[in-house]
Amino acid sequence: MKLRIALAFGLSIFAVAAQAEQIVLTGATLIDPARNEVRDPSTNTDVNIDGDRIAGIGQKIRPALARVIDCKGKFILPGYIDTHVHFFQSGDLFTRPDVVDLTKVRPYADEVAWIKKNLPDTFERYLRSGITSVVDVGGPFWNFEVRKTANATAKAPRVAVAGPLISSVSRPQLDLGDPPIVKIDTPDQAREFVRKLAPQNPDLVKIWYIVDKDHPVDRFRPIVRATVEESHARKLRVAVHATELETARAAVEEGADVLVHSVIDKEVDDAFVKLLQDRHTILCPTLVVFERYGRTFANRLNLTPEEKAWGNPEVIATLDVTKVPRDQLPDRIKTALAKPDDALDRIKKIYDVALKNLKTLEDAGVTIAAGTDAGNIGTIHGPALFREFQLMKEAGLTSMQILQCATANAAKLFGGDIGTHVGSIEKGNFADLIILKSNPIDDIAHASDIYAVMKGGVLYPAAALLEAKKTEPPRASADDIAEHYVKLVSAMDQHDPDYVDAFYGAAGMESQSGRREEAARCYRY
Numbered sequence: 001m002k003l004r005i006a007l008a009f010g011l012s013i014f015a016v017a018a019q020a021e022q023i024v025l026t027g028a029t030l031i032d033p034a035r036n037e038v039r040d041p042s043t044n045t046d047v048n049i050d051g052d053r054i055a056g057i058g059q060k061i062r063p064a065l066a067r068v069i070d071c072k073g074k075f076i077l078p079g080y081i082d083t084h085v086h087f088f089q090s091g092d093l094f095t096r097p098d099v100v101d102l103t104k105v106r107p108y109a110d111e112v113a114w115i116k117k118n119l120p121d122t123f124e125r126y127l128r129s130g131i132t133s134v135v136d137v138g139g140p141f142w143n144f145e146v147r148k149t150a151n152a153t154a155k156a157p158r159v160a161v162a163g164p165l166i167s168s169v170s171r172p173q174l175d176l177g178d179p180p181i182v183k184i185d186t187p188d189q190a191r192e193f194v195r196k197l198a199p200q201n202p203d204l205v206k207i208w209y210i211v212d213k214d215h216p217v218d219r220f221r222p223i224v225r226a227t228v229e230e231s232h233a234r235k236l237r238v239a240v241h242a243t244e245l246e247t248a249r250a251a252v253e254e255g256a257d258v259l260v261h262s263v264i265d266k267e268v269d270d271a272f273v274k275l276l277q278d279r280h281t282i283l284c285p286t287l288v289v290f291e292r293y294g295r296t297f298a299n300r301l302n303l304t305p306e307e308k309a310w311g312n313p314e315v316i317a318t319l320d321v322t323k324v325p326r327d328q329l330p331d332r333i334k335t336a337l338a339k340p341d342d343a344l345d346r347i348k349k350i351y352d353v354a355l356k357n358l359k360t361l362e363d364a365g366v367t368i369a370a371g372t373d374a375g376n377i378g379t380i381h382g383p384a385l386f387r388e389f390q391l392m393k394e395a396g397l398t399s400m401q402i403l404q405c406a407t408a409n410a411a412k413l414f415g416g417d418i419g420t421h422v423g424s425i426e427k428g429n430f431a432d433l434i435i436l437k438s439n440p441i442d443d444i445a446h447a448s449d450i451y452a453v454m455k456g457g458v459l460y461p462a463a464a465l466l467e468a469k470k471t472e473p474p475r476a477s478a479d480d481i482a483e484h485y486v487k488l489v490s491a492m493d494q495h496d497p498d499y500v501d502a503f504y505g506a507a508g509m510e511s512q513s514g515r516r517e518e519a520a521r522c523y524r525y
């Protein structure tokens with residue numbers, strides 16, 4: 001196996017360096033959205049990389065030992081940043097039992113165990129999509145471990161995280177002892193919770209400002225105020241989930257630094273736009289997530305070619321709701337399946353407002369950071385960003401604006417020391433870059449035409465990411481074989497032919513992330 005991987009890497013155009021080195025990327029067109037700039041190769045666009053940093057642009061002298069990589073005809077831009085993901089969610093059908101309860105098909109504890117085990121796979125899918133940094137906008141306390149792991153892993157995006165969501169509503173279905181969502185009832189509780197979070201150095205404190213007739217805007221507002229005060233006193237920024245105009249307005253008035261999701265209930269007014277301008281609030285629209293629950297449940301999922309190619313195949317396999325036994329289907333899915341057009345209509349109505357609002361805010365100079373809410377049902381970790389780009393284009397943003405949202409603006413949302421050293425092609429910044437085969441300024445669809453991805457000065461040819469996995473034979477160690485043999489015998493005893501099929505079948509054995517037994521369960525329903 002090792003030999004095969006070595007061969008695959010060796011045969012590729014670049015040898016993948018085990019360690020960062022001195023590299024010169026030469027002959028490319030440079031696209032730096034931070035400067036709204038496209039630099040033609042005739043002006044000397046050499047990008048010098050030294051270790052994990054950009055050492056200079058357009059330098060006349062090349063270091064003697066530098067590896068020179070010809071990028072003629074290619075386009076270099078900063079690595080993309082998805083500023084809204086959730087690593088505690090897989091994107092599969094079982095990941096939000098509070099929305100659709102399918103725990104009889106797949107217990108939630110199994111779902112979370114799978115998620116944790118597959119984090120390295122998830123990380124690599126981000127890199128394959130050209131995403132070199134992500135912001136996890138809320139999850140259990142083990143999110144802080146995810147950040148630590150990612151930041152110590154070469155083949156992973158840089159990760160900023162928020163801890164558990166401070167919420168107006170409770171979600172007991174997600175509580176396995178370290179809940180991602182914590183209901184807070186009083187300002188004192190909010191302050192106490194921020195004090196508990198602070199030692200973990202969260203990159204953001206997240207508020208889940210859910211409003212309905214039982215939870216009016218004003219009732220939770222004092223909790224928002226207390227959370228912001230306590231956070232700002234500790235130099236922590238606050239991101240607020242707010243999807244209604246009045247909720248979003250209240251959040252910003254109380255000092256929210258970041259608004260997540262779009263306003264979807266009505267068009268934003270001048271006062272709101274001015275408020276965001278005055279407060280320098282960053283807004284992350286997460287357009288794609290608004291269609292994916294509804295489309296998944298109605299069996300009208302519209303995954304893009306990028307999602308199909310680079311999303312986790314086990315996650316995608318679960319999204320076919322017609323495979324769930326009818327008697328196990330929650331009412332919400334049954335209803336959507338019975339009336340798919342109603343689901344599509346609702347999505348259209350949301351987009352009619354959300355896309356218009358995005359254009360208004362972009363035109364007004366509000367800082368928009370691209371984000372997907374990946375991990376939610378049907379929103380695929382990694383390549384979902386390209387669907388987000390399509391929707392931003394539909395809203396009327398130019399290619400350059402979309403790229404600004406996904407690089408320079410997103411770096412502002414990422415924040416901290418890392419945030420100031422990513423998102424632009426600049427001397428001293430981390431060498432986190434994408435090399436594209438076609439020009440994304442001509443058409444944002446080219447943003448996924450990825451030739452290679454560089455993270456921290458290490459260059460990965462696109463074909464060496466994920467593709468290498470496909471050529472790997474199943475990792476069957478002696479222990480694995482013994483373990484599966486025991487399971488197989490017991491499955492036969494229980495007359496469980498599907499397990500046996502899955503064990504012998506290609507789908508089970510070639511499961512990319514090596515969870516053969518779970519894959520078997522997945523394919524069983």
Ligand SMILES: [Zn+2]
Nearest residue numbers: 084086137373
């Ligand atoms: Zn979210």
